[in-house]
Amino acid sequence: MSEEVRNGAGAPMWCLEVGIQRCGFCASPYHAEAFAFCVRCDSPVCPLCLVLGGQSHEVLCPDCREETGP
Numbered sequence: 001m002s003e004e005v006r007n008g009a010g011a012p013m014w015c016l017e018v019g020i021q022r023c024g025f026c027a028s029p030y031h032a033e034a035f036a037f038c039v040r041c042d043s044p045v046c047p048l049c050l051v052l053g054g055q056s057h058e059v060l061c062p063d064c065r066e067e068t069g070p
Helices: 062-068
Strands: 051-053 058-060
Touching (some): 051 062, 058 062
C-alpha cells in the first residue's frame, strides 16, 4: 500500500508526518498538537512516553512515575 492518507483538501494529514519537536525523554519526533504535560513537574511528554498514573489516570512523565512507584 503506497497510497498516502489525505484530508479533504488533498494535503497529507499532519498526524502522519514527522513532527519537528523532540521528546526530552526518548528523543522521538512528535507534533506539538500531540503532546501532554506531566501534572507533577509540568514537563512536556510525547504520546510514547506518557504514563497514566493513579486512579484518576493523571498524565505523568517517566521521571515522576519512577518517583511515585507502581
